[in-house]
Amino acid sequence: MTTSPSIGQEFYKVRETWAAADQNKQWKLALWLVQYADVDIIDKFLETERTAIGIFKEIFFRFDTPYSEDHEAYEQALWQEYLDWFKPIPREEYDIYGALKKDRLLKEDYQPDGSLPPCVQSIWTELLRFKSLIIGLEDVGCCIYFPPLRPDQAHGGEWLASVLKKGLPDGIRLVTIDVITNPVIAIPRKIPAEQVLILQPSLNMVGAVKNEMDKAGGNSDNVSVDARFRAQIRKVLDCTTQADAGVMDYEVTILLSLCKKMGGVSYMVSGYMIAAQAYFMIREQNKSSSYADKAITQSRQLMDAEDPAGYPTWKSCVMIKAAILVGKRKRKQAIALYEALAYEGANRGDAFMILEGNRLCGHLYYELGQLNLAFEHLLLALTGGSYLELEVRRQSTFLHAAAMSVQLCEKVRGQEDGKILQDQLHELLGDDWAALLQAEGLDNAMVRRKATLFEFN
Structure with missing residues (x-):
């Protein structure tokens, strides 16, 4: 008898997989190699371990x-991110360093050595120095989590291998996640096998999520139209992994037939939106x-009738339609x-x-x-974003x-307007605004985005 999986x-x-790995003191890099559907639960586990409830x-x-x-620019950006951890934060609940000081857990004040x-070697040095100043954590190691790379990003194995080759000090270990069906991290064989630990737990997050949805929707109710509607949404979304138009x-x-039976424009709009998203995928x-x-037309009717369900559906489908047109x-x-x-x-x-x-108009x-x-729309985008x-x-x-507004300003406006724009970005993003725009080539945003917009073709 099998037990239905739960989250x-x-x-x-x-x-439990990490507990077994934790007993092994030789590895320097732990690589979770899992299915795409399992990435989120790994991420949530690692995020939990960053908090006070981590075990x-x-x-x-x-x-x-x-x-x-x-790699050089990447490490410079990592170093800048580390320095930013210790800058004053307006919202006290996010200020971890301030909380340590307030609770008198620091032996003395700490500031990173900016010289x-x-x-990354400087990061390891400073992390260990910082940790040594926290009362009770002097002998505890650090595990550095790098979130999984997107499929469109460059492979990261060579950089991780270079970090391992240069050596990690005692008390520093790394962890990241890769997707087994489309891996973007390949560690060269020249790296000693004992330094890299591959973690491949047998997970079934797809089944677990389905079970949780069944509970929320009333698993025992297999007859009502509402229960069948919820189940049918999952079937349609499951089809997106098969890329079979006939099955879709x-x-x-069936989904749209159930929408008609449930009655009301809002149900039909939901059905059309789900269909649009599924075929898009x-x-x-x-x-x-x-x-x-169809969803745009009918959701507009809901918006005109001041139905709160109208606007979220409308904007989602407008984005889909526009992306198709761009493609x-x-x-x-x-x-x-x-x-x-x-x-x-x-x-x-x-x-x-x-x-x-x-922004997209720009x-x-x-x-x-x-x-x-283009420049005028980008300025409007910055104005809208200023309210975030x-x-x-x-x-x-x-x-x-x-980033794009800065580059266009140089082309279509004078130096004086450029200075005004930079002052505004300083106010909207902070002292390090220029460094932020240089991250991942954002200083060449126009060239990058022109070639890969939506990555739809």
């Missing part, structure tokens, strides 16, 4: 700097576009949709949509060679809009 059970499998002795740290093929070269057609037909552009059009190089039609998105975002106080709509006008219009929290601005597409 809790899968989490404890991950924890393992090591102190876990995380670096979020996007990986770059330029050290900007490389069949499941979408398997690159069936025409079908995705058709369903997106077909129909830039002017896509611009019209993005302008509508920004306009509606302004009417509804949706700062992120003001940012995204105008990219497309740039591709069309209309630089003045500072933390969001520093970690979102606001940086792309900022």
Whole structure:
């Protein structure tokens, strides 16, 4: 008799796998090699270990700097991220260093040595020095977590291998995650096998999530239209992993039939939106576009009737439709949709949509060679983004809009306007705004985005 998996059970499998690994003191890099669906539970486990409720002795740290093929620039950005940990933070609840001082857990004040070269060896040195000043943690090791790379990023194995080759001091170990079906980390054989530990727990997160959804939706109710509707959504989304248009057609037909039985425009809009997203994911552009059009039209009716379900569906489907148009190089039609998105975002106080709509208009006008219009939309994007929290601005597409506006300002405006723009970015992003825009080639945002916009073709 088999037991249905739960999210809790899968989490404890991950924890047990790490407990076994923790007993091995030889490795310097732990590489989780799992299915894509299992990445999130590994990430959540490592994030839990960073908090006070973590159960393992090591102190876990995380670096979020996007990986770059330029290893020297990447390490400089990592060093800058480390320095930023110790800068004053406006919101007290995020100030870990301030909390340590407040609780009198530091033997003395600590500030990173800014004279050290900007490389990972300096980070290890400073981390160990910082840890030695925390009362009770003098003999505890550090585990540094690098989040998994995106599939479109450069392979990271060579950089990790170079770090291992240079040597990690006692008390420093690394951990990251890779997807077994599309790996982007290959450690060269020249690295001693005992330094790299491969972790491959037998997980079933797909089954666990389905079981949790069944519980939420009423697992015992297999007859009601509502229960069948919820189950059918999962079937449609499961089809996106098969990329079989015939199977998708069949499941979408059933989904839309259930939407009609449930009655009401909101259910049909939801069905059309799910169909548009599902076909988009398997690159069936025409079908995705058709369903997106239907969802846009009917969600607009809901918006006019002040139904709260209308706007979220509308903006999702507008983004899908516009992405399809961009993929077909129909830039002017896509611009019209993005302008509508920004306009509606302004009417509804949706700062992120003001940012995204105008940012994407700016990219497309740039591709069309209309630089003045591109620059104007990017300024509007920055205006919309200014209403977001500072933390969001520093970690979102606001940086792309900022980088592109700086470069375009040099082309279409004078030096005086450039200085005004830089002063505004200083205010909106902080003292290190220029370094932020250089991360992962953002200083060449126009060139990069023009070649890979949406990565749809």
